[in-house]
Amino acid sequence: RTKGRHIITVKTEHKAVLDTVRELERVGFEATYLEPQDNGLITIEQLAAAIRPDTILVSVMMVNNEIGVIQPIAEIGELCRSKGIIFHCDAAQATGKVVIDLQKLKVDLMTFTAHKTYGPKGIGALYVCRKPRVRIEAQMHGGGHERGMRSGTLPTHQIVGMGAAFQLAKDEMATEIVRIQALNDRLAKGLRDIEEVYVNGDMEHRVPHNLNVSFNYVEGESLIMAIKDLAVSSGSACTSASLEPSYVLRALGRSDELAHSSIRFTIGRFT
Template identity: 75%
Template sequence: MKLPIYLDYSATTPVDPRVAEKMMQFLTLDGTFGNPASRSHRFGWQAEEAVDIARNQIAELVGADPREIVFTSGATESDNLAIKGAANFYQKKGKHIITSKTEHKAVLDTCRQLEREGFEVTYLAPQRNGIIDLNELEAAMRDDTILVSIMHVNNEIGVVQDIATIGEMCRARGIIYHVDATQSVGKLPIDLSQLKVDLMSFSGHKIYGPKGIGALYVRRKPRIRIEAQMHGGGHERGMRSGTLPVHQIVGMGEAYRIAKEEMETEMARLRGLRNRLWNGIKDIEEVYLNGDLEQGAPNILNVSFNYVEGESLIMALKDLAVSSGSACTSASLEPSYVLRALGMNDELAHSSIRFSLGRLPLKKRSTTPLIWFVKSIGRLRDLSPTVGNVQAGCGSEQHRMGTSLIGIGIRRIYNGLQRKSNRSL
């Protein structure tokens, strides 16, 4: 069976074969299958050593002390542990939290739960390009503010927040700063020895590691305290109880090791692919870039196509695996809350598509997705009742003229892509 071209790497990534090979050594009797908490025999010692190696590999990628890395089941748990753990531990100092309206649901829903428990949360609206206005952030800070949670890279539109400056602002006010770095780790440089970040969430499966494993960075100097959310054997220095899944931890460590070696080259390659993809579709009429290419991650491109339902476009592009939003909200029929927060109307938000690029080569088939895409937009716009109404005279003269050019523009781009079908993106 012919598989679609995969352009949804922000949802998940395939496990790198080098990672899978490493993980297999920690599953069966022939390998290292022991419990790292079993310190009375060699099986446990070997497992503990493997966990320590992986912890060091993760720390090296992000410039942290290995003792600051706490293993979790994934970034969602890391976000919960960071936000609830810090809020509960420091609530005697204050009960005010600041975050943004475009954070991942793991952050937003955790904050809403804390609101039900008596905390007060300020949700900052971003600017039109998705970047937080730092003057508004500073104005929102109060004497009773104990925590700020602003992500590094947005999972839907790819914009990169200025976490260095935000960290400086928080440190100056004695406020704990948490960063969800799920979409940035291994794709952008992170040096926690220089950043004024106190808590940072990581994932395994967004960086060619296994699902079901993540980590939370918890700063030691100055020491940050969090209240455990899972209780049991006191694993991970009492911050997260539960038997450590050695094979998953080893896989995450290997994925982070590979990312450290290949990140610089991969960043340049992905940025080139993203820019070529945008250049291939930007001349279509009524197309809008969501986010900011200059202040964006190298692998994410989010675009809205007026008069086309994003879900309809995805259905039409059966040979192209893309997304109309984040994987965690894709089952919802509501338009993207991230795009709404940018001030976009529901109709345009519904027409958005997220392309997220990754390691799988596109060389020989790289122009094919663009041809399919442009052709599908033209076909769906021909079927759109909105376009029909405008062309029938239900809109302004200017709108009718703009809409009538859509088909001409799409045909021009489509024909050009056909002529370049043997070239790369």
């Protein structure tokens, strides 16, 4: 806080980031929540305009968990590095879907989770840049495990499982994306023949594994119950207990009605 107290993030980030930023606001930090364009993406000009002399952290996810759009992480990293601002990127939804080259990306902190890549649940990883070095403070204290960063006995089986899942995803990504893109194209073509159907998110800068669609005049939950042979969801599993319309779709400018009528089709390894 001695270097500054201003944080920048995006309104469409995962709740894990948004709720953390709101908690930091409660203890004295200030935050700017960038409004995405109607395609779900932010622009470098938007970010540059939001940066203040006391900005210390920018947090932008690589792939959105609800609509699948890919943010311009390389450009964001370049801007943050030129300003001396720490850049955190949530890459939970990106592993196995897009190339992540930490030798090229100017990212200071990047978070991963195993279960989004068919690995074990309950295990994740935090990448911390060495040059320029980023110093972080431990949140859990006790035994000094993981070089003092996170105390607690290490779950070796989960760590190995995560590493194996990431390696498999990397090895098979090129061929798997071709297969999944073909399925996505087939699904999108069929949906285009239906009236009052709207695809949410940019159609070019996105992963093929995700297609979020709003069916006007049809309640999303009712549609889910009517679909017998497909496993689909309405929004994010992390907010599935909420009756509120998707905050991600609202941030894109969708009406409450369209946000409530959205269905997320996810195409994966077993599709």
